[in-house]
Amino acid sequence: MTLAAETPAPARAAPPLGAVAVVAALALAPLAFDAAGAGFWIVVLSRGLVYAVAAMALQLVLGRGGLVCFGFAAFLVIGAYAVGIPYHHRVEEGLVVLPLAMAAAALFALATGAIALRTRGVYFIMITLAFGQMVYYALTALSTYGGDDGMTLWGRSQVAGFDLFRDRRAFYWLCLGAAAGTWALVRAVSRSHFGRVLEGARQNEARMAALGFDVFRVRLIAYALSGALGGLAGALLANHAEFVSPAYGSWHVSGELIVMVVLGGFASVTGAGFGAILLAVLEEVLSRLTSHWKILLGLGVVGVALLARDGLAGALARWRGR
Amino acid sequence: MSVLAIEGLTKRFGALVVTDGVSLTVEPGEVHALIGPNGAGKTTLIKQIAGAVAPDAGRVRLDGEDVTALPEHARAARGLARTFQITAVFPQFTARENVALAAQAKAPRRLWPFSVAARDAGLNAAADAALETVGLAGRAGELAGRLAHGEQRGLEVAMALVQRPRLLLLDEPMAGAGRDETDRLIATLARLKGRVPMLLIEHDMGAVFALADRVSVLVAGRIVATGAPEAIRADPAVRAAYLGTEAA
Numbered sequence: 001m002t003l004a005a006e007t008p009a010p011a012r013a014a015p016p017l018g019a020v021a022v023v024a025a026l027a028l029a030p031l032a033f034d035a036a037g038a039g040f041w042i043v044v045l046s047r048g049l050v051y052a053v054a055a056m057a058l059q060l061v062l063g064r065g066g067l068v069c070f071g072f073a074a075f076l077v078i079g080a081y082a083v084g085i086p087y088h089h090r091v092e093e094g095l096v097v098l099p100l101a102m103a104a105a106a107l108f109a110l111a112t113g114a115i116a117l118r119t120r121g122v123y124f125i126m127i128t129l130a131f132g133q134m135v136y137y138a139l140t141a142l143s144t145y146g147g148d149d150g151m152t153l154w155g156r157s158q159v160a161g162f163d164l165f166r167d168r169r170a171f172y173w174l175c176l177g178a179a180a181g182t183w184a185l186v187r188a189v190s191r192s193h194f195g196r197v198l199e200g201a202r203q204n205e206a207r208m209a210a211l212g213f214d215v216f217r218v219r220l221i222a223y224a225l226s227g228a229l230g231g232l233a234g235a236l237l238a239n240h241a242e243f244v245s246p247a248y249g250s251w252h253v254s255g256e257l258i259v260m261v262v263l264g265g266f267a268s269v270t271g272a273g274f275g276a277i278l279l280a281v282l283e284e285v286l287s288r289l290t291s292h293w294k295i296l297l298g299l300g301v302v303g304v305a306l307l308a309r310d311g312l313a314g315a316l317a318r319w320r321g322r
Numbered sequence: 323m324s325v326l327a328i329e330g331l332t333k334r335f336g337a338l339v340v341t342d343g344v345s346l347t348v349e350p351g352e353v354h355a356l357i358g359p360n361g362a363g364k365t366t367l368i369k370q371i372a373g374a375v376a377p378d379a380g381r382v383r384l385d386g387e388d389v390t391a392l393p394e395h396a397r398a399a400r401g402l403a404r405t406f407q408i409t410a411v412f413p414q415f416t417a418r419e420n421v422a423l424a425a426q427a428k429a430p431r432r433l434w435p436f437s438v439a440a441r442d443a444g445l446n447a448a449a450d451a452a453l454e455t456v457g458l459a460g461r462a463g464e465l466a467g468r469l470a471h472g473e474q475r476g477l478e479v480a481m482a483l484v485q486r487p488r489l490l491l492l493d494e495p496m497a498g499a500g501r502d503e504t505d506r507l508i509a510t511l512a513r514l515k516g517r518v519p520m521l522l523i524e525h526d527m528g529a530v531f532a533l534a535d536r537v538s539v540l541v542a543g544r545i546v547a548t549g550a551p552e553a554i555r556a557d558p559a560v561r562a563a564y565l566g567t568e569a570a
Binding site for chain 2: 193
């Protein structure tokens with residue numbers, strides 16, 4: 001019985017030591033890129049890190065919760081407009097707009113999740129897609145804020161009135177901090193008592209109810225948390241591009257985020273993060289090779305789906321086990 | 323006061339009356355067995371008691387409290403534990419995690435987000451003790467999906483035990499288990515008898531007559547007889563409806 005406390009969980013994520021090393025390496029990367037005169041890659045990686053925040057947030061719901069949300073881009077675009085609309089009214093303070101983005105997206109997740117989470121399977125996919133498209137079309141109709149065309153921001157959010165993130169390296173580190181924080185939070189929540197309930201409901205929902213767990217409430221909380229992090233990613237995306245557009249909320253983006261989670265290995269938050277970064281890098285590399293790069297990417301995704309269901313995380317685990 | 327009292331429970335699926343005005347009680351410390359041929363509506367009755375299916379008419383009382391309108395999870399939180407006819411464990415959790423998760427439902431940290439659930443020593447100790455009781459201590463670290471069918475039946479019982487139930491609903495706990503496993507499950511339940519009231523649905527007549535204080539016979543949605551096991555065994559109407567074919 002004393003063995004119990006020491007026995008690790010079966011699906012053990014990477015040990016924190018490895019994580020610290022990875023974050024340290026990523027933190028030093030911009031210095032190396034600048035030294036090599038390839039500063040452009042800092043921008044590419046920033047974008048990858050922003051999508052990593054979104055993909056890891058989605059992984060909580062999709063991988064841990066088993067809920068195929070096909071409207072995740074709505075959280076992103078709400079987060080982006082929570083930066084863009086205040087900017088239009090001369091509110092550029094990041095300490096205001098970042099929490100605003102997270103709160104707005106979380107509220108949207110709570111309201112739509114309260115309806116969508118009453119459905120299952122294909123119906124859940126369709127209803128989340130429908131909510132996502134509603135946001136998309138609502139924003140294209142907002143002519144005050146650019147409508148279809150979106151809005152250019154002419155700058156980034158400030159911090160306590162200072163333009164800290166105008167520098168691309170500083171902004172990269174902000175994105176890295178957000179990604180590392182999201183990773184730590186989603187991983188901690190996944191391994192917690194709460195996460196075990198979420199995972200149990202994925203494996204056997206009826207059994208969870210019979211045990212006395214309110215599955216709906218647990219999923220709604222997870223959905224709202226995921227939405228808040230999606231809003232953060234959207235706010236960062238607006239800052240990254242210095243532009244907001246309804247296109248961030250298009251269903252293509254929701255699909256791409258699912259691809260990132262699947263590439264990463266579905267059950268692993270670490271995998272989802274690297275899946276997003278890998279996709280951003282691949283997009284850059286492949287689009288230089290050929291204008292038909294999306295075909296190559298599609299083939300890659302098919303390959304992962306067929307040959308390596310556990311994605312990057314699984315490949316990494318096998319390589320380590322060797 | 324009865325631990326469980328159902329009154330006039332009725333459920334129709336279209337024109338088919340699956341539960342037809344069923345009333346029964348489970349008294350403190352009692353094992354009440356419910357037998358009946360396939361299709362008699364036993365599992366549908368259990369589902370209405372558990373809250374997974376809403377009845378069209380009638381009441382369900384738990385320790386006197388009317389729980390008819392409460393959802394399944396709220397009834398479970400009031401001490402109603404259940405095993406499933408078709409094995410319902412968490413296949414990608416280990417046996418220990420399955421039982422620990424069941425124990426977690428009653429723990430103060432049931433939904434705590436900042437902890438490592440797998441290292442909750444209290445839950446793990448409770449899980450290991452329950453696994454020991456059902457003879458699965460040596461399989462604690464195995465994924466539940468890889469356990470043999472009979473072992474999964476035992477795991478179901480361990481999960482029910484660890485919830486410290488006020489009433490145990492057992493829907494054919496021996497179904498599909500081998501002879502040895504059935505004997506061990508009967509012994510486990512016999513040890514609990516007197517402490518935990520049970521409503522037992524079972525086809526294995528050996529188990530029913532070894533455990534039950536009272537037996538009710540359900541045929542086509544209606545209770546046709548209730549009584550002590552010996553009286554039920556001797557009842558000619560029951561023999562005609564059911565036992566004659568199976569308890570030879």
